[in-house]
Amino acid sequence: MSDLPKARIATASLAGCFGCHMAILxxxxxxxxxxxxxxVDRSPLTDKKRFTTRxxxxxxxxxxxxxxxxxxxxDFRRNCDVLIALGQCAIMGGLPAMRNAIxxxxxxxxxxxxxxxxxxxxxxxxxxxxxxxxxxxxxxDEVYPCSEVVEIDYQIPGCxxxxxxxxxxxxxxxxxxxxxxxxxxxxxx
Amino acid sequence: xxxxxxxxxxxxSTACDVxxxxxxxxxxxxxxxxxxxxxxxxxxxxxxxxxxxxxxxxMDSVAAETGLTRIQVEGVASFYSFLSLTxxxxxxxxxxxxxxxxxxxxxxxxxxxxxVLGIRMGETSADRAxxxxxxxxxxxxxxxxxxxxxxxxxxxxxxxxxxxxxxALKAGRTPDHLISERYAELTPHERATRMVDNNIRHxxxxxxxxxxxxxxxxxxxxxxxxLIIAAxxxxxxxxxxxxxxxxxxxxxFAAAERAEKRFILCNADEGEPGTFKDRVLLTERPHLLIExxxxxxxxxxxxxxxxxxxxxxxxxxxxxxxxxxxxRRRGLLGKGIHGIRNFDFDVRLQLGAGAYICGEExxxxxxxxxxxxxxxxxxxxxxxxxxxxxxxxxxxxxxxxHAARILDRGATWFHAMGTEGxxxxxxxxxxxxxxxxxxxxxxxxxxxxxILEMAGGQDAAAVQVGGPSGTMIARxxxxxxxxxDDLATGGAIIVFxxxxxxxxxxxxxMSFFVHESCGYCTPCRVGNVFLQKAIxxxxxxxxxxxxxxxxxxxxxxxxxxxxxxLGMTSPNPILSTLQxxxxxxxxxxxxxxxxxxxxxxxxxxxxxxxxxxxxxxxxFDRDFTQ
Numbered sequence: 001m002s003d004l005p006k007a008r009i010a011t012a013s014l015a016g017c018f019g020c021h022m023a024i025l026x027x028x029x030x031x032x033x034x035x036x037x038x039x040v041d042r043s044p045l046t047d048k049k050r051f052t053t054r055x056x057x058x059x060x061x062x063x064x065x066x067x068x069x070x071x072x073x074x075d076f077r078r079n080c081d082v083l084i085a086l087g088q089c090a091i092m093g094g095l096p097a098m099r100n101a102i103x104x105x106x107x108x109x110x111x112x113x114x115x116x117x118x119x120x121x122x123x124x125x126x127x128x129x130x131x132x133x134x135x136x137x138x139x140x141d142e143v144y145p146c147s148e149v150v151e152i153d154y155q156i157p158g159c160x161x162x163x164x165x166x167x168x169x170x171x172x173x174x175x176x177x178x179x180x181x182x183x184x185x186x187x188x189x
Numbered sequence: 190x191x192x193x194x195x196x197x198x199x200x201x202s203t204a205c206d207v208x209x210x211x212x213x214x215x216x217x218x219x220x221x222x223x224x225x226x227x228x229x230x231x232x233x234x235x236x237x238x239x240x241x242x243x244x245x246x247x248m249d250s251v252a253a254e255t256g257l258t259r260i261q262v263e264g265v266a267s268f269y270s271f272l273s274l275t276x277x278x279x280x281x282x283x284x285x286x287x288x289x290x291x292x293x294x295x296x297x298x299x300x301x302x303x304x305v306l307g308i309r310m311g312e313t314s315a316d317r318a319x320x321x322x323x324x325x326x327x328x329x330x331x332x333x334x335x336x337x338x339x340x341x342x343x344x345x346x347x348x349x350x351x352x353x354x355x356x357a358l359k360a361g362r363t364p365d366h367l368i369s370e371r372y373a374e375l376t377p378h379e380r381a382t383r384m385v386d387n388n389i390r391h392x393x394x395x396x397x398x399x400x401x402x403x404x405x406x407x408x409x410x411x412x413x414x415x416l417i418i419a420a421x422x423x424x425x426x427x428x429x430x431x432x433x434x435x436x437x438x439x440x441x442f443a444a445a446e447r448a449e450k451r452f453i454l455c456n457a458d459e460g461e462p463g464t465f466k467d468r469v470l471l472t473e474r475p476h477l478l479i480e481x482x483x484x485x486x487x488x489x490x491x492x493x494x495x496x497x498x499x500x501x502x503x504x505x506x507x508x509x510x511x512x513x514x515x516x517r518r519r520g521l522l523g524k525g526i527h528g529i530r531n532f533d534f535d536v537r538l539q540l541g542a543g544a545y546i547c548g549e550e551x552x553x554x555x556x557x558x559x560x561x562x563x564x565x566x567x568x569x570x571x572x573x574x575x576x577x578x579x580x581x582x583x584x585x586x587x588x589x590x591h592a593a594r595i596l597d598r599g600a601t602w603f604h605a606m607g608t609e610g611x612x613x614x615x616x617x618x619x620x621x622x623x624x625x626x627x628x629x630x631x632x633x634x635x636x637x638x639x640i641l642e643m644a645g646g647q648d649a650a651a652v653q654v655g656g657p658s659g660t661m662i663a664r665x666x667x668x669x670x671x672x673x674d675d676l677a678t679g680g681a682i683i684v685f686x687x688x689x690x691x692x693x694x695x696x697x698x699m700s701f702f703v704h705e706s707c708g709y710c711t712p713c714r715v716g717n718v719f720l721q722k723a724i725x726x727x728x729x730x731x732x733x734x735x736x737x738x739x740x741x742x743x744x745x746x747x748x749x750x751x752x753x754x755l756g757m758t759s760p761n762p763i764l765s766t767l768q769x770x771x772x773x774x775x776x777x778x779x780x781x782x783x784x785x786x787x788x789x790x791x792x793x794x795x796x797x798x799x800x801x802x803x804x805x806x807x808x809f810d811r812d813f814t815q
């Protein structure tokens with residue numbers, strides 16, 4: 001296997017809790033085996049902020065809750081051959097998508113921000129303003145799963161997915177042996 | 190609920206203000222229905238007719254009188270589209286929003302009503318004189334566009350006739366006067382036929398040809414009940430509502446069940462868009478229908494029957510009440526029919542209130558029981574435990590009429606008509622882009638092409654057989670036969686010419702199912718919304734090839750997991766057009782550029798935040814300040 005050129009992998013955390021990236025580390029000592037097969041390009045793990053070259057696999061944690069998430073996701077789609085949604089937030093929107101449930105309101109986003117920063121019972125915000133620094137990306141009207149913004153090739157389920165399933169899926173993908181998940185891995189009960 | 194507040198918002202009308210309807214008046218209405226909770230739909234219809242609103246305090250009063258809880262009453266009141274929790278006008282104008290009506294010029298008619306009455310669709314005028322609404326198919330597709338003005342039906346509306354009607358109403362004329370100056374002097378049958386044409390284009394041997402009065406009942410009265418069932422079984426008669434279950438078997442099952450009481454229910458909730466055959470039978474052969482129900486009662490041993498008439502056909506109420514009264518007077522309904530001891534049978538007319546789902550037999554039974562029109566879990570089947578838990582035979586109007594004729598002329602006569610497996614004749618209601626829309630009574634087995642020639646629809650490009658829940662076929666399938674084994678239909682045949690947009694039709698039908706889903710089970714309530722959205726993508730040209738797989742997969746899930754026939758057939762407009770018009774879909778799909786989805790519109794997604802932050806997006810908006 002060592003004579004094959006190494007595959008290039010990139011990762012990004014969008015509207016998630018970074019738990020899925022921590023789960024990548026749960027691969028533990030097998031990381032050493034994995035690193036024989038791959039180089040990590042753009043990723044919080046390497047702290048590279050831009051793609052240095054086109055990648056074989058992009059791994060996305062989290063859905064899209066703001067414009068920057070969309071921008072990053074577009075960038076990943078353009079620069080990666082295969083895009084993987086890792087974890088429930090990337091696949092379905094996950095916990096952040098709970099704000100989509102504010103439906104029967106004329107201005108759901110405003111209501112959400114006011115609840116979070118001004119009117120909420122346990123809020124201590126002496127400015128009584130919604131944060132509006134130019135560095136803050138604009139929020140989207142809803143939280144979108146990645147598959148609604150770009151085409152996603154594979155989804156690894158879980159919240160967070162276990163280290164085993166991540167290692168298993170990646171090594172199979174890298175050796176061309178991935179044939180989907182066993183039912184036991186993806187059933188809900 | 191905020192209806193109470195809305196009622197007191199300063200408008201002077203007293204109809205619906207909280208507390209303005211004295212509890213005694215509500216009590217009196219409940220009293221006329223014996224304070225019976227099973228007559229809830231009748232009670233609420235009466236309240237709606239009188240006060241044009243079912244207010245919170247009214248629901249409290251009704252609950253108190255009938256021994257139910259307020260939420261049970263509200264469950265019924267909020268389920269049916271003809272009942273309203275907010276105040277409606279004294280005259281409610283419901284324009285039929287079927288696809289056939291749209292193609293016949295509905296938009297122009299709507300514009301006239303809006304202009305003359307000074308309100309938009311969905312609104313009620315400030316003086317509570319008028320409400321303007323859309324309603325799904327009211328069974329007048331052969332004379333579209335059509336509208337219901339309270340209980341009166343106007344058909345073949347044009348810009349001119351709509352203007353005349355709206356102005357007359359505005360000038361204070363009653364809806365009756367739109368039909369005739371001397372409405373009060375007309376008989377119920379005259380009133381019905383003045384409002385609505387029958388459009389019988391081809392009368393067949395069984396139903397619409399000459400029919401001797403009560404000949405079938407005369408013979409049935411002299412027969413053993415088991416022989417009546419045997420005759421119906423031999424005739425090969427199958428249910429004419431769409432599903433095609435063997436009628437004789439249904440009756441046999443109901444008769445075999447050990448029970449003290451049995452019921453005969455007639456399904457006259459003809460809601461499938463494009464179907465209007467029962468309307469014609471109810472107008473022209475009401476005696477034959479009741480005769481058929483009476484024979485069924487004799488066969489299975491039932492003493493009570495219910496004729497469930499869809500709310501849209503309320504203009505036939507007087508006519509049917511008169512027929513029932515007439516038959517009671519002549520001893521053909523009531524105690525000891527034909528002088529036979531223990532042959533007691535009477536029929537009650539139950540009006541629906543605008544719910545397509547009530548055409549499903551379980552939902553129909555729920556509705557008759559005074560509940561929201563939700564389907565029941567099967568089994569038990571209605572023949573075992575139906576209305577109020579008693580064995581119940583539910584048949585379509587046409588089926589009962591056939592049964593009466595079979596008893597008169599014999600099973601062999603009926604069996605000889607039609608094809609193997611589909612015996613007898615069938616009423617086809619043909620509408621859409623053809624010269625002679627109307628009713629055709631034909632034996633089973635004609636091809637679609639033959640029927641199109643009869644109706645003058647030779648330039649048809651697509652034909653919807655069996656309404657939205659049926660099949661849409663293209664020219665290459667016009668040789669197919671109208672039988673249960675090939676193209677099954679409850680009667681609807683909707684013709685579309687080459688200028689019609691197939692996807693527009695499909696999108697309309699999906700919106701119809703979204704509107705009519707009772708909401709009980711998730712696959713139907715949510716799945717149909719997803720299907721409708723997906724079709725919207727195709728319509729906007731934003732679909733990519735994999736969306737076709739998505740449509741198929743989601744449709745499969747809905748069909749497999751829905752609780753009743755509505756969800757099991759609602760994906761049919763999509764599935765049958767995917768199969769028969771694949772090019773329509775592939776022509777509007779294109780792969781995503783850079784594999785980024787066109788359906789996600791970043792500009793609309795950030796618009797709200799842009800307004801809150803009062804600045805442009807530094808990523809997606811250009812900087813014009815430089």
